[in-house]
Amino acid sequence: MPTRLECQQGDIAHQPDMDAVVNAANAELRPGGGVAGALHRAAGPELDRACRPLAPIEPGEAVITDAFELPNRYVIHCLGPVYGRDGPEAERLADCYRNALELAERHGLSRIAFPALSAGAFGYPLEEAARIALATVLETLPRCPGIAKVRFVLFDAGSTEVFKRTLDSRNQTL
Incomplete structure (x- = not known):
């Protein structure tokens, strides 16, 4: 059965049908703003305690906690690159998605939700971030046969439209 790939506007902390959600983490895996803040607030203080022994992580890395x-079931924490600082940015951003999917596969997870990694406070241009995210997921999924659904959960309507348009253009070229 082919993997279902979808893009929707919503709150990454409220995806009850997903086995794992991906945190747009900082290097120390601490609560912060944006996605990291939302996930840490919703998960409670235990998430921060579980993250501490895993930190620090490098751009492109992914780690998993309850x-x-x-x-x-799980949160997969990815440190995306800061645009203009953590080069090569495209490679590091692709590593985030690839490593998160491979980690999900190793843990027997079939449904995973991603935010737009690095496209917020880390300054990655949204269109380029969407292109890299979707291309990497589509290239990685054949090596992750247990993953049945990948959802991109975008915070606002504009970001959702960019991801949907990028996915539609990818599907037309397949």
Whole structure:
């Protein structure tokens, strides 16, 4: 059965039908703003305690913890590159998606939700981030046969439209 890939506007902390959600983490895996803040608030203080021994991580790395009070089994934490600082940025961003999917596959997870990694406070241009994210997921999924659904959960309507348009253009070229 082919993997279902979807893009929707929503809150990454409220994806109860997903086995894992991906955190747009900082290097120290601490609560912060944006996605990291939302996930840490929803998961409760246990998430911060679980993250501490895993930190620090490098751009492109992915680590996994329990999800605690989130409606998911796991949180996969990825450190995306800061645009203009953590080069080569495209390679590091692709590593995030690839490593998260491979980690999900190793843990027997079939449904995973991603935010737009690095496209917020880390300054990655949204269109380029969407292109890299979707291309990497599509290239990696054949090596992850257990993954049945990948969802991109975008915070606002504009970001959702960019991801949907990028996915539609990818599907037309397949």
